[in-house]
Amino acid sequence: MLSILLKKTWNTFHLDVDFTIPKGKITILFGPSGAGKSSILRFISGLERPDDGLICYEHATWFDKERNIHLPPQQRAIGFVFQDYALFPHMTIEQNVSYGIEEKKNKRNEVDKLLSLVGLSGYEDYYPSQLSGGQKQRVALIRALAKKPDLLLMDEPLSAVDWETRRQLQEDLKHIIRSFGVTTLYVTHDVAEVHKLADKVVVLQSGKIVKEGTPEEVFLGKRLSTRIQLAGKVVGIEYDSIMAIVTVLHAEQYFKTLIDAEEVEKLRLRIGEDVIIGAKSSDVVLFKTTVSI
């Protein structure tokens, strides 16, 4: 477990957070731009120093203001994945990935294994400029994991790729991170991403934690009586006279919902918006998909 207690003041902005990241799980730091999410990552990684606080990973202390401990980034065993990939442009994909591998023996085998894990076998001699955004981010991820870090920090890693690629990458990231069992702190402001990836979510607003828990507890919670509550993204709005068909994408499935057109305007629903579909369990019909012969 990583425990984080941080305080920092910049002019009028105060960051004051206290939370934990469970070992081997994906924790998402969620909040609007300017809430302090990326600053927290910089403090955890050791790139910046907070005014006060305590950061401990298991029994190791990475930062302790009182005892004047501030381990440099290279001593914190952290893998970092950025939004802009941060691959070395002059190195091939193989060189980029092997850069993260410390052992000299079997380096090539290790690179092959990692590339195959993200479906990039055969791309060893390519340069980053020859890859798509999604492929670059896969390379950035395995380069970070190649170091076998204790903690993986991901700062809005999918915000630079198109929407369709993002969807596919979310699946891949989840699978890869889980298979490595690495403790992960992931920053995003996309609710659908939270539901897809997070074991735990910490909601940050103006430098303070306002909510934390599982995505269900934080976003769906206990406000509505509907048993069916699905978090998704609006991907289509089609007006038909006084009604509107709002298409919501949830877990690779499209749900068409019939809403009063006036309500679409009242809620200011737009394409790309995160929403929750609520439906009563008594309003569904079930059909058997098996065919009896």
Added chain:
Amino acid sequence: MASKLKGKIIKILPSKVHAQIQILWKNTPLSVIVTKASCEEMGLREGDFLYVLVKGTDVMLAKSFSGKLSARNRVEGTVQHIVHGDVLSKVAFESQGDLLYAIITNMSLKEMDIGEGDKVTAIVKSTELILMKGEE
């Protein structure tokens, strides 16, 4: 349009799987069926204030209603305005100071000869209503 009616829980009748929540919305009693799990997770207690969500497509309208009907929720109202669509129309009606909506077919609207100022009875089954806690 979903209407939000603010009411107070006056009785909770739990069973093994479901709970019938009786709510007083102004002077009108409403009945809502939720699962027992929802009731527990929402922490519903007698005396709590919450919102009852009524979807316009779940509302049935009657004029000069008489006779027996199994639906628990009946609300008397006066038609304020009607928005005509291609196949469906939205009837907005006022009841106890709140505006509610019913989405009905143009055929029904015509057959029932519903117009502004008409008295109507809105009917909704207990299983169709949704409860919401907290802010609007």
